[in-house]
Amino acid sequence: MKNITRLLCLIILLITSISFAQQSDSPAPEATIAETKISFWDLPYLKEAFIDTTPTGRKDSLAIGELGANGGNKDMIIKLSQEIADSMHGLYDSMLITHKGMLLFESYYRRGRVNLASDQASAAKAYTSLALGRTIQLGYLKMADLDKPLVSFLKDLDPTKFVKGAEKITLHKALTMRGGLRISEEQRKEFEKNPSKLKGQGLVQTLLEHSAPITSTSQNYSYGNFNPSLVMQVIEAVVPGTAQDFIKNELLDKMGITNYRWRTGVSGLPEAGWRVSMTSRDMVKWGTLVINKGKWNGEQLISAKFLANATSNIIKPTEDWQPDSFNYGYFFYQTNIIVGDKSYDTTFAWGGGGQYIITVDELDLVVVITGHDREDTIMTQVSKVILPAFVKDQSSVLENPYLGQKPPGLIPEPFAPGMVTTEEWQWSGAFTPDLKEFYFIREVGETEEDKKMKFIVIQNKNNKWQESVISPREGEPFISPDGKTMHLGTRYKERTETGDWSKIKSLGVPFKDFPIMLLTASAKGTYVFDSMGEGILRYSRLIDGEREEPKQFGKEINTGKSNAHPFIAPDESYILWDGRRDSGYGNADIYISFQQQDGSWGEAINLGDKINTESSEAGAFVTPDGKYLFFNRNVGKTKPTDKYDDVDTFWVDAKIIEKLRPKS
Incomplete structure (x- = not known):
């Protein structure tokens, strides 16, 4: 009986397989015109x-x-x-x-x-969200606008008739279904009797006149509740032309989407939460x-x-x-x-x-x-x-060690959006040699008064990336090529036998006498470091086990208004740093110098307009495996004179370095 059952199962499987093979040879089913x-x-x-x-x-x-x-x-x-x-x-x-x-x-x-x-x-709500993201990419809105009163973008309204608390509704609140409107079903039906009053921004005016007051209590999660429509109203208000044309021209046409229906709502604007095909x-x-x-x-x-x-x-x-x-x-x-x-x-x-x-x-x-x-x-x-x-081995380690991120090409991309690159200010960065720990600095705090710099680590524990705060900022981290030392400017920590880091220690004389921001080290033990306020890079080699007195690099490197945040390659074949020079693209650019055959350093080479912009780029380093170049970019402003007001972490394929290396 068991053999008969197995035979029947085999026959069914074979028939099924043949059926699928034949099916894949036929065209996908199409709807007729009717x-x-x-x-x-x-x-x-x-x-x-x-x-x-x-x-x-x-x-x-x-x-x-x-x-x-x-x-x-x-x-x-x-x-x-x-x-x-x-x-x-x-x-x-x-x-x-x-x-x-x-x-x-x-x-x-x-x-x-x-x-x-x-x-x-x-x-369809997700499409509306992406349409708003398109307005931000094109500069019609900024990320900071998400926290502004939504009504501030709608100029045809009469705020004197609003219920109390109308200004509490922001794009951020509406996008997370927390606008806080309170409209009864009876009110809704009454509005629909006079649709002319709901055209354009009249819909928002009506809602804000007849809602119960908007309070922190009412701004809890309430699915739908006109929130998508409020977002579409802002899109309509800030883009040139209409929201309908904007969505078609800036999203659907660009992605080659022509077979669709996107219906119009009672306001005359595109539907924001449904009725899209x-x-x-x-x-x-x-x-x-x-x-x-x-x-x-x-x-x-x-x-x-x-x-x-x-x-x-x-x-x-x-x-x-x-x-x-x-x-x-x-x-x-x-x-x-x-x-x-x-x-x-x-x-x-x-x-x-x-x-x-x-x-x-x-x-x-x-x-x-x-x-x-x-x-x-x-x-x-x-x-x-x-x-x-699609998981090759359910118990295997991560396929991609860089916090699970899809690697970039030769155009820089923000690193780990939502994990590392967030709305907060980030700075510096260092991977351990096994790529299972990433250390960096983040600005944390709800208000300007509360914001403080924190030392953060994201670690791979049990095949999960987990973030934790180590301490307040202790210095800019650099981890030695052997993974045994974490340098933090004039101080350092050592890896213990348990895998933890020791208490922080001082490098002592003569390094404690320099206001070092970032100190990096090669595999040979050579230190390369900056000096805050001086704009000068120095080095100190390890010769026969003895540390030499720090020396300044020559004019090839120490030229211009300022030089800081160096990175020396583990094999000492090149040095990266950021400097301010009249010939640069912006406030601070990233440069590279390659070591010559005689041990001297070549002329500084600007990494070019794919890396450097009119704003500031700084803090470049290469991952321990040599595959990716990381750096910080000020994304908040574009004028060369602006300070570092909103810094994000970017990464790019390190092949760009080889493209700059002089041919011997």
Whole structure:
């Protein structure tokens, strides 16, 4: 009997495999012209599911790959797809998966069609969030504007008629569903009787005249509650032309999205929270935009800083239907999915019935799902099947040691948005040789009076990146190439046998006599350091175990108004530092000098306009493996005379150094 059962299972598996192979050779199901004109709810179900592990290119700018060959466990995904087709997990219409920038899997069920723009429900809120991020990238708004009164951007309002507390509503509050409006259902119905009063900013005027007062108590999480509409009103107010044209020209057209419906709300503006339709393939494009940190085909469409906030864990949603494991950012959800002994930060847009755009940055994974299921429990299968299918070894160490970040190319990118690069001021940085610890300085505090510099570490513990505050600022960190010493200017710590750091110690004479900001060391023990206020770089070699008196570098390096924050390569082949010279691009630029065959130092070379800007760049260093160049950039201002008012950490492929190295 057991043998018969096994034989039947084998036959079923074989038939299923043949069915899928044949299916992938046929085109994806398309809605007929007649079907595109009828209601989604009248659309007939497909006679059979379409499941393709080798998707076909459709000239829609999506790169194509093959499930299994280009990543992912093919058997696990096919099994889940068959279960979806058999209604084991609810009523879903499509599932598409991209990995490392390639569409590896495409499937349609029931009412799913490759060319049918399906209702996004509340997933549309995420598109509104990204549209606001586009206004910030283009300079129509600034990040600081998120905390200003929302009504300050709407010039057609009469504030004398507002309820008390109207100015408490900010973009930040609205984006996190905490605007605080209190409008009864009876009031809402009454408004709809006179739609002319709701046109344009009249909608906001009406809401702010008739709401109960806005208070800190009312500004708790309340899903919907006109918040998306308030955000769309600001977009309309700050962009040239209309919000509708802005969204089309600056987002949809740039991503090649033409098969869509974006309906108009009662105000005459685009709907902000629903009534938007997209094809499943175009939903993949939105996910690709998110996982590429706001870039599309190399162009930064969305402010990376805004996107880091939008997709982060800002608050806990409190509606009964929202799982306790879900967090909320700016109209995006966030959760942590455990696979084996490791947690994966997962971001998603979510609409009722089962509309999802799921991104997992560490796995370079985008999952798109559409459906019409009332219970909508498919996220369970995302956790149990889809993510595990793309984790090579559930108990392995991180595939990417740089805090799980996708490495940059030859154009600098903010490092670890939301983790290291945040709204707060960051400075300096140092990795341990095993790349499992990253030390840096961050400005912490809610107000200008409260802000203080803290010494931060992000460590890989049990395959999770965990942040902790070590202490107040102790100096700018540098970790020796052997990992045994952490230099902090004129002081240092040593790695103990337990793996901890010792108490802080002084370098003693003669170094304590210099006001050192940053001291770095080569593998040979040579110290290179700056001197605050002097603008001079010095070095001190270790000769036969004895430390020589510090000496100044020559004019090749010590030229210009100031020189600071040096980094000497472990093999002493080059030195990086930041300096102010009349020939530079801005206030402070990063320079490099290569050691010559005779031991002297070559002329300073500016790292060029890909690294240096009209503002200030400083604090450059190269990771212990030699692969990436890190540096700090003042992103708050662009004028050369401005101070360091908003500093972010950037990284770039270290190949740029080799491009500058003189040919021998």
